[in-house]
Amino acid sequence: MDNDIERVLYSEETIKEACQRLGHQMAHDYQDKNPIIVGVLKGAVLFMTDVIREMDILAELDFIDVSSYNGGTASSGEVKLVHDLSIDVADRDIILVEDIIDTGRTLKFMQDLLKERHAHSIKVCTLLDKPSGRVVEAKADYVGFIVPNEFVVGYGLDYGDQYRNLPYVGVLKPEIYENK
Numbered sequence: 001m002d003n004d005i006e007r008v009l010y011s012e013e014t015i016k017e018a019c020q021r022l023g024h025q026m027a028h029d030y031q032d033k034n035p036i037i038v039g040v041l042k043g044a045v046l047f048m049t050d051v052i053r054e055m056d057i058l059a060e061l062d063f064i065d066v067s068s069y070n071g072g073t074a075s076s077g078e079v080k081l082v083h084d085l086s087i088d089v090a091d092r093d094i095i096l097v098e099d100i101i102d103t104g105r106t107l108k109f110m111q112d113l114l115k116e117r118h119a120h121s122i123k124v125c126t127l128l129d130k131p132s133g134r135v136v137e138a139k140a141d142y143v144g145f146i147v148p149n150e151f152v153v154g155y156g157l158d159y160g161d162q163y164r165n166l167p168y169v170g171v172l173k174p175e176i177y178e179n180k
């Protein structure tokens with residue numbers, strides 16, 4: 001798989017340092033709040049499991065699966081709820097954990113859903129933020145790295161459901177997805 005990567009953006013070690021920084025920041029902010037930490041399937045799973053282990057606080061975990069890329073490199077524009085939460089979020093403090101915010105459509109969909117269900121507070125932690133991709137207004141409260149306007153894979157991020165198991169984040173060679 002490494003041959004398909006044009007260049008590594010964030011190494012395993014760099015990602016680990018980001019998980020420690022973000023985890024400690026959130027643990028400080030959520031001391032005694034017992035938040036529900038919601039991982040956004042599938043892409044955020046690796047980041048979620050690493051960052052929560054840096055958080056020495058009481059917290060519950062849940063997962064949600066929303067999809068809009070269908071394995072491609074561009075948002076379909078339509079976000080679908082594939083797998084819903086299992087915990088009632090009413091009156092609870094929620095931390096949404098994402099791998100990347102690009103157009104912002106996925107995040108806005110989830111924030112609207114949580115507001116409809118009367119969550120007490122909603123904050124967002126993302127490993128990667130691609131502000132150049134925004135189509136809708138969407139902002140994260142805890143950000144690992146700002147990425148350039150390129151399609152990245154690895155550490156949970158996919159192209160065609162592949163590359164998620166790369167231990168680093170890298171830029172996919174355009175020839176892999178061009179003319180597909």
Ligand SMILES: O=P(O)(O)OC[C@H]1O[C@H](OP(=O)(O)OP(=O)(O)O)[C@H](O)[C@@H]1O
Pocket residue numbers: 040041042043044066067068069070071075098099100101102103104105106107158
């Ligand atoms: O800001 P956006 O343009 O909405 O893109 C960000 C979302 O897109 C990707 O998920 P995807 O829909 O590919 O599902 P996956 O996590 O299962 O790969 C990524 O994991 C984010 O959840």
Ligand SMILES: [Mg+2]
Pocket residue numbers: 043069071157158
């Ligand atoms: Mg994806």
